[in-house]
Amino acid sequence: xxxxxxxxxxxxxxxxxxxxxxxxxxxxxxxxxxxxxxxxxxxxxxxxxxxxxxxxxxxxxxxxxxxxxxxxxxxxxxxxxxxxxxxxxxxxxxxxxxxxxxxxxxxxxxxxxxxxxxxxxxxxxxxxxxxxxxxxxxxxxxxxxxxxxxxxxxxxxxxxxxxxxxxxxxxxxxxxxxxxxxxxxxxxxxxxxxxxxxxxxxxxxxxxxxxxx
Ligand SMILES: *[C@@H]1O[C@H](CO)[C@@H](O)[C@H](O)[C@H]1NC(C)=O
Ligand SMILES: *[C@@H]1O[C@H](CO)[C@@H](O)[C@H](O)[C@H]1NC(C)=O
Numbered sequence: 001x002x003x004x005x006x007x008x009x010x011x012x013x014x015x016x017x018x019x020x021x022x023x024x025x026x027x028x029x030x031x032x033x034x035x036x037x038x039x040x041x042x043x044x045x046x047x048x049x050x051x052x053x054x055x056x057x058x059x060x061x062x063x064x065x066x067x068x069x070x071x072x073x074x075x076x077x078x079x080x081x082x083x084x085x086x087x088x089x090x091x092x093x094x095x096x097x098x099x100x101x102x103x104x105x106x107x108x109x110x111x112x113x114x115x116x117x118x119x120x121x122x123x124x125x126x127x128x129x130x131x132x133x134x135x136x137x138x139x140x141x142x143x144x145x146x147x148x149x150x151x152x153x154x155x156x157x158x159x160x161x162x163x164x165x166x167x168x169x170x171x172x173x174x175x176x177x178x179x180x181x182x183x184x185x186x187x188x189x190x191x192x193x194x195x196x197x198x199x200x201x202x203x204x205x206x207x208x209x210x211x212x213x
Pocket of ligand 1: 121
């Protein structure tokens with residue numbers, strides 16, 4: 001019985017040696033690095049190895065002693081254009097056409113250029129400090145254009161008297177006098193005539209009030 005038990009044990013040990021020899025090279029001590037759950041690295045990292053994530057934004061390495069994987073992610077500078085491209089394996093966007101901006105209306109404006117849009121002068125400049133930068137890229141700085149003066153002062157009913165300007169008096173009719181104010185609006189007064197003292201009063205041409213002959 002004793003010899004039988006001994007034989008079985010020997011066979012098991014030999015089988016184990018044969019299996020191990022065929023499965024892997026001898027003297028391999030398999031040490032596995034432990035990746036954090038949040039690791040963006042695909043596949044395994046060997047002890048002492050450094051690997052980058054496929055988007056190029058994270059580098060991870062495995063500490064040879066502790067077998068812990070450490071990762072660091074870079075951050076990209078704010079976007080400096082609206083037609084950026086991302087090269088494979090490079091973390092941050094690149095601007096092949098340089099700095100550019102968008103107007104509130106969505107027009108692309110190159111660095112140092114301006115466009116007139118919605119009565120505003122919208123300039124793109126990488127040199128201005130405090131240039132508004134949205135999450136989607138730089139914005140233009142817009143200044144309202146000076147509005148041209150209206151063609152004339154207007155009555156409150158909207159009728160424009162072409163050629164009049166602030167400070168002018170006009171007589172729409174002989175009994176009305178109007179003053180144009182600084183906002184190009186006409187303020188009008190109507191003359192009130194005294195009652196004539198005769199029965200055959202008449203209104204002279206171009207006058208407001210009746211007169212006696
Ligand atoms: C718009 O602004 C730029 C400066 O930002 C100036 O050089 C340009 O003359 C302006 N254009 C008009 C039409 O006002
Ligand atoms: C507007 O008012 C002015 C002055 O009262 C008058 O002369 C003109 O005929 C009016 N126009 C209209 C369209 O009512």
